Amino acid sequence: MKIKTVHIKNFRALKNVEIPFDSVTTFIGPNGAGKSTVLRALDWFFNGKPGSLTEKDCSFGVAEENIEVQVTFDELTEKDREALGKYVPDGVPTFTAWRRRSPEGGDFLSANAKGYPAFNEIKAASNATAKKELYRILISDHPELKLPDAKTGSAVDEAITAWEASHTDLLEDALESLQTNFFGFNSGGKMSGLFDFVLVTADLRASEESIDGKASIIGRILERSVDRAAADEEIAKIVEDSRSQQQKVYEEKFKTQLEAMTTQLNSVVASYSPGRAVVVSPAEVELKAPKTTFEVTVLDGTTATAVERQGHGFQRTILISALQLLAQSGAASSDGVICLAIEEPELFQHPIQAQTFAKVLRSLAEDDDKRIQVTESPPLS
Numbered sequence: 135m136k137i138k139t140v141h142i143k144n145f146r147a148l149k150n151v152e153i154p155f156d157s158v159t160t161f162i163g164p165n166g167a168g169k170s171t172v173l174r175a176l177d178w179f180f181n182g183k184p185g186s187l188t189e190k191d192c193s194f195g196v197a198e199e200n201i202e203v204q205v206t207f208d209e210l211t212e213k214d215r216e217a218l219g220k221y222v223p224d225g226v227p228t229f230t231a232w233r234r235r236s237p238e239g240g241d242f243l244s245a246n247a248k249g250y251p252a253f254n255e256i257k258a259a260s261n262a263t264a265k266k267e268l269y270r271i272l273i274s275d276h277p278e279l280k281l282p283d284a285k286t287g288s289a290v291d292e293a294i295t296a297w298e299a300s301h302t303d304l305l306e307d308a309l310e311s312l313q314t315n316f317f318g319f320n321s322g323g324k325m326s327g328l329f330d331f332v333l334v335t336a337d338l339r340a341s342e343e344s345i346d347g348k349a350s351i352i353g354r355i356l357e358r359s360v361d362r363a364a365a366d367e368e369i370a371k372i373v374e375d376s377r378s379q380q381q382k383v384y385e386e387k388f389k390t391q392l393e394a395m396t397t398q399l400n401s402v403v404a405s406y407s408p409g410r411a412v413v414v415s416p417a418e419v420e421l422k423a424p425k426t427t428f429e430v431t432v433l434d435g436t437t438a439t440a441v442e443r444q445g446h447g448f449q450r451t452i453l454i455s456a457l458q459l460l461a462q463s464g465a466a467s468s469d470g471v472i473c474l475a476i477e478e479p480e481l482f483q484h485p486i487q488a489q490t491f492a493k494v495l496r497s498l499a500e501d502d503d504k505r506i507q508v509t510e511s512p513p514l515s
Contacts, residue, residue: 135214135329136471136507138228141204144193145178146171157499161511169511173333173475176509179203179233180331181349184241191235201235207329213470214328220295223248223302248305252276253294262287269293328470330354334457336478340449341442343456344430351456352430358460362426370423377421384416392416450482454491461498461506473507 137155142148147168153159161169178187189197207214207229214229215222222229231245249257252272259265269290273281281297284290298305332351334343343351392414400411431438432448441452457474474495480488498506 135207135210135229136505137205137473138208139206140172140176141202141206142172142175143202143204144196144199145175145201145203146191146193148172148175149193155507155509157507158496159507159509161509170335170477173335173477173509173511175203176205176331176473176475177333179205180329181333182233185239187235187241188239198237200237202232204230204232206230217328220248220298221245223305225302248298248302248307250294250298250301250305252279253298256290256294262290265290329473330470331473331475332457332460333475334453334477334479336481339442340444340452340456341440343453344441346427346429351453351460352428355456355460356428360428365426366423369426373421373423380419380421388416447482447484451487454479454483454487458491458494461495461504471505471507473509476508476510479510 136157139152139154141152143150147166148171151168151172153172161172163169187201189195192199192201208227210218210222210227210229218229226248229245231243234242234244236242256265256268256272259268265287266284269281269284272279273283279297282293284293332354334351345352346356347353348357396412396414399414403410403412430441430452432441432444432452441449444452457476461472461474479491483491495506495508495510498504499508
């Protein structure tokens with residue numbers, strides 16, 4: 135799926151704006167117009183941690199209103215529809231999700247789903263007992279629905295879902311909260327892998343994006359390119375063997391000494407507390423198998439140096455190269471869409487490099503098989 139439109143309310147410089155998106159979306163305007171604010175609003179929607187926004191992020195200090203980012207997606211694939219389930223019934227070409235920050239600081243994600251109005255109260259029930267009672271009353275009052283009996287809260291949910299799936303012509307739009315395991319696009323929930331939003335800000339350093347982490351560009355490339363599982367399994371075996379060897383060393387080095395000490399200590403303990411004894415033994419040292427991680431260094435001739443020790447221009451070159459590799463990886467074709475959001479993409483770049491990067495990004499965005507979206511502020515040359 136790809137972004138079709140974005141609607142932002144009460145976020146920093148943006149009071150109430152709706153923006154159409156395409157394969158390549160470019161923001162042009164004077165300083166302070168809110169170009170970068172759009173990118174940061176989207177980054178909060180996709181990647182922001184709960185509680186990361188404050189009253190200072192409200193537009194013109196209007197703290198009594200919600201901050202809201204609404205994103206509508208189109209070009210839904212079968213994988214998207216399978217993950218989104220009831221939120222994209224058959225025949226519905228788009229999916230819309232909202233993220234809100236309430237004046238009290240609460241953080242909510244919701245979606246526009248189809249549902250049968252008579253079930254709304256049951257869905258909103260606070261516990262299984264209330265849900266079962268409301269369902270029983272509905273069956274009694276509306277026998278024409280031909281709903282099956284359900285003895286548990288989960289059975290009620292299954293019955294409602296099955297009924298709605300069989301009566302899509304009777305469903306209506308209904309804004310409802312998403313389940314906890316649904317929340318987030320990069321959190322490991324149902325949305326993870328469907329759409330990956332990567333923001334490169336003007337002040338971002340390559341040293342930050344070269345760290346092997348889930349949110350970094352290099353980390354994303356590694357996750358798409360390298361299977362760590364086999365190595366991690368082998369390392370786990372080595373650690374387990376080390377644990378066995380450790381116990382053998384303890385047995386060899388300490389057994390006789392500790393047995394003698396334990397006997398001597400217990401001869402004294404028994405005089406104070408007959409029938410009880412103590413044992414002195416080596417404490418278990420927890421050995422954990424480390425996760426395989428990688429690092430990026432820069433070779434200047436034969437000398438290896440850290441990325442952060444490079445000049446701004448070369449650091450930006452590393453970022454651009456990593457972005458290009460991420461987009462060209464082809465993994466987006468099977469795992470979802472990558473949206474590259476780049477602030478001041480020409481920063482620290484020679485004009486020829488900037489022009490080359492612009493051509494590469496546009497060619498990738500125009501290739502439907504790559505499933506890439508690009509948004510930039512301002513445009514590359």
